[in-house]
Amino acid sequence: MPSRLVICAELVDPRGRLGEQCLVIKGERIEGFREEPPGAEKVIDLRGKDYMVLPGFVDIHVHLRGLGQGYKEDEYTGSRAAAAGGIVLVADMPNTVPRLDSIEALVAKLQALREKSLVDYMVYAAVPPSPDEAERLVSVPGVAGFKIYPRDLEERAKSVDKILSSNHLVVVHPELPEAEKPVAENEDTRRALRDCHWEIAAVDYLAELSPSTRIHITHATCPGTIRAARRHGFTVDTTPTYLFLEPGNDCLHRVNPPIRGLAEKQQMLQLLLGREISLVASDHAPHSPREKTGDPLLCPPGVPWLEHWPSILYCLVSRGALSIENYLELVSLRPAKLLGVTDLGLLEPGYRASIVVARETHSRTIFNYYSKATLTPYMLYSLQKCLDVAATIVRGRIVKD
Numbered sequence: 290m291p292s293r294l295v296i297c298a299e300l301v302d303p304r305g306r307l308g309e310q311c312l313v314i315k316g317e318r319i320e321g322f323r324e325e326p327p328g329a330e331k332v333i334d335l336r337g338k339d340y341m342v343l344p345g346f347v348d349i350h351v352h353l354r355g356l357g358q359g360y361k362e363d364e365y366t367g368s369r370a371a372a373a374g375g376i377v378l379v380a381d382m383p384n385t386v387p388r389l390d391s392i393e394a395l396v397a398k399l400q401a402l403r404e405k406s407l408v409d410y411m412v413y414a415a416v417p418p419s420p421d422e423a424e425r426l427v428s429v430p431g432v433a434g435f436k437i438y439p440r441d442l443e444e445r446a447k448s449v450d451k452i453l454s455s456n457h458l459v460v461v462h463p464e465l466p467e468a469e470k471p472v473a474e475n476e477d478t479r480r481a482l483r484d485c486h487w488e489i490a491a492v493d494y495l496a497e498l499s500p501s502t503r504i505h506i507t508h509a510t511c512p513g514t515i516r517a518a519r520r521h522g523f524t525v526d527t528t529p530t531y532l533f534l535e536p537g538n539d540c541l542h543r544v545n546p547p548i549r550g551l552a553e554k555q556q557m558l559q560l561l562l563g564r565e566i567s568l569v570a571s572d573h574a575p576h577s578p579r580e581k582t583g584d585p586l587l588c589p590p591g592v593p594w595l596e597h598w599p600s601i602l603y604c605l606v607s608r609g610a611l612s613i614e615n616y617l618e619l620v621s622l623r624p625a626k627l628l629g630v631t632d633l634g635l636l637e638p639g640y641r642a643s644i645v646v647a648r649e650t651h652s653r654t655i656f657n658y659y660s661k662a663t664l665t666p667y668m669l670y671s672l673q674k675c676l677d678v679a680a681t682i683v684r685g686r687i688v689k690d
C-alpha cells in the first residue's frame with residue numbers, strides 16, 4: 290500500500306488561488322483535496338502561516354555537467370541545488386565531456402542521473418557527426434530532443450538538416466557561428482562584436498532551414514530575438530539574468546550570449562509581462578571557482594544560480610508586476626508541456642506529486658550553498674519579499690526541507 294502524505298496550506302496553480310486546503314498525496318501522485326486533514330502517515334499542517342503549495346518548477350535548460358567535468362558540478366550537487374530552488378524536473382544540456390552525441394555517452398549520462406539525481410530529469414542529445422545516428426539518439430528513453438549549438442550549423446550541417454526535418458523537439462542556442470569567432474580585447478568590445486543581430490539572424494536562418502519543426506529558441510537576450518521567434522511560430526525562453534543583471538567586466542558576468550544594456554533589458558521585461566515569452570529557464574552553467582577567477586577574456590562563460598532563479602523571478606510577483614498564475618505558467622506548466630510532460634504543472638488528482646511549499650520571505654541574501662560553482666554574479670544580492678522555498682517534493686518524496 291503506498292503511503293499517504295498530507296500538506297495543508299494555501300494551494301495555488303496556474304488556474305489561480307484555490308484557497309486553504311489539504312493536498313493529499315498517495316505514493317507518487319496527487320490523490321485529491323480535503324477541507325480537513327484525513328488520517329495519514331504524515332500530515333504537515335501549515336494553515337494560517339502564509340505558506341503556499343505550488344506545482345513544482347521545471348527548468349528546461351541546465352548544465353549539471355558530471356562525466357568528465359564532475360569538478361565543475363555533478364548530478365548530485367546540481368540536482369540538490371535544483372531541489373533547493375523548488376525545481377522538480379531538469380532537462381540537462383549535452384555539451385558535456387564527452388559530448389552526448391553517441392548512444393554510449395547518453396547511456397552513461399542517464400545512468401549517472403539515475404544514480405545521483407534528487408529530482409526528475411531528461412537530457413538533450415547533441416547533434417551527432419553522422420546524420421544516420423540522429424534517430425537512434427532520440428529513441429533512448431529520457432532523451433527530450435536535440436540541442437543545436439552555433440558550431441553545429443557549420444560543422445555538422447547535414448545532421449542539422451536531418452534533425453530539422455524530423456518532428457523532435459529542437460532547442461536552439463540562437464547565435465550564428467560567426468558570432469563566436471572575433472577575438473575581443475575586453476568584455477565591452479566582446480559584447481559589441483557579439484550583439485543582437487547575431488541572435489536575430491540565427492532565428493531567421495533556422496526558419497529558412499526548417500519551416501515545420503518544433504523549434505524552441507533558448508536564452509534569448511534581445512527583444513528582436515523574441516519577435517523573430519514569434520514571427521516564425523517558434524517557442525522562446527529567456528533567463529532572468531537577461532532581465533535583471535547588469536553587465537560587468539569580470540569573469541563572473543561572462544556568459545554567452547552576453548548580458549545586454551538597460552534598454553534591451555527593459556524591453557525584454559515588457560515582453561515577458563506582455564506574455565510574449567513562452568517560458569523562463571536558468572541556463573545554470575557552473576564552472577569551478579578557480580576557472581571563474583581567471584582572465585576575464587579567456588575564462589569559461591556561464592552563470593550558476595540553479596538554487597535561486599525561481600525565487601528571483603518571483604520578486605516580480607511580490608512587487609505586483611506579474612500575476613502568480615502567469616509566473617506558474619512560465620516556470621512550471623509551459624516548460625513541462627514543452628518537454629512533453631503532461632502530468633506536471635497543475636495541482637490536479639492523478640498528476641505527479643511534485644510540488645513546492647514556499648512563502649514570501651522578508652529579506653534574504655543569495656549564496657550558492659549546494660552547487661559546486663560557489664561563485665555567481667548574484668552572490669550577496671539581497672532579496673526583499675521574494676520566494677523562500679521551505680520544501681520540495683518530487684513524486685511524493687521530500688527532497689528538500
Ligand code: DOR
Binds near residue numbers: 462546589591592
Ligand atoms: O555562457 C554559456 N555557458 N553559454 C553556453 O552556451 C554554454 C554555457 C556552458 O556550458 O558553460
Ligand code: ZN
Binds near residue numbers: 351572574
Ligand atoms: Zn546553456
